[in-house]
Amino acid sequence: MAEPAAHTEAPAEKHAFPPFQTEHFPSQLAWLAVSFILLYVLMSKVALPRIGSILTTRSKHIADDLAEAERFKEQSDAAHAAYEKSLADARTRAQSIANATHEQQAAEAEATNKRLEAQLHDKLAAAEQSIAATRSAAMGNVGTIAADTASAIVERLIGLTPAQHDVASAVGEALKR
Numbered sequence: 001m002a003e004p005a006a007h008t009e010a011p012a013e014k015h016a017f018p019p020f021q022t023e024h025f026p027s028q029l030a031w032l033a034v035s036f037i038l039l040y041v042l043m044s045k046v047a048l049p050r051i052g053s054i055l056t057t058r059s060k061h062i063a064d065d066l067a068e069a070e071r072f073k074e075q076s077d078a079a080h081a082a083y084e085k086s087l088a089d090a091r092t093r094a095q096s097i098a099n100a101t102h103e104q105q106a107a108e109a110e111a112t113n114k115r116l117e118a119q120l121h122d123k124l125a126a127a128e129q130s131i132a133a134t135r136s137a138a139m140g141n142v143g144t145i146a147a148d149t150a151s152a153i154v155e156r157l158i159g160l161t162p163a164q165h166d167v168a169s170a171v172g173e174a175l176k177r
Helices: 022-158 164-176
Strands: none
Touching: 022 164
């Protein structure tokens, strides 16, 4: 078996952490400067232009999207205005049609009323003429009926038939009153 390797450091000696040792500072600063310059050049020449182009592309894409959204909004507003105008026109046309229909129906009703009034007036005039004819016929017969009735009453009361001309003159005087 092999023997364990011996330590190179002496257990009694304590050394500081190498980056904190002052003899390593100049080389560390040199490498720091080289690394910083290398990273700066790499960032300025490669990474930042890519990031800048990405931001420019995104900014242009967002601006284009906003312009397109504004265009769609204007189209939507124009369509909405056209819709409102056509709706207002339709309402106006509907109102004018309703008014015209109402006026036409009112005129037809007025004509029908006048025609019916004329018919009723004609029927009323015919009825009045008929009533007047019937009344004059009835009045013409009243004298005869009254004379016959008076003659029958006198005959019944006294038993003698009176003379026709006496009965007619008495009835004529009674009708004149």
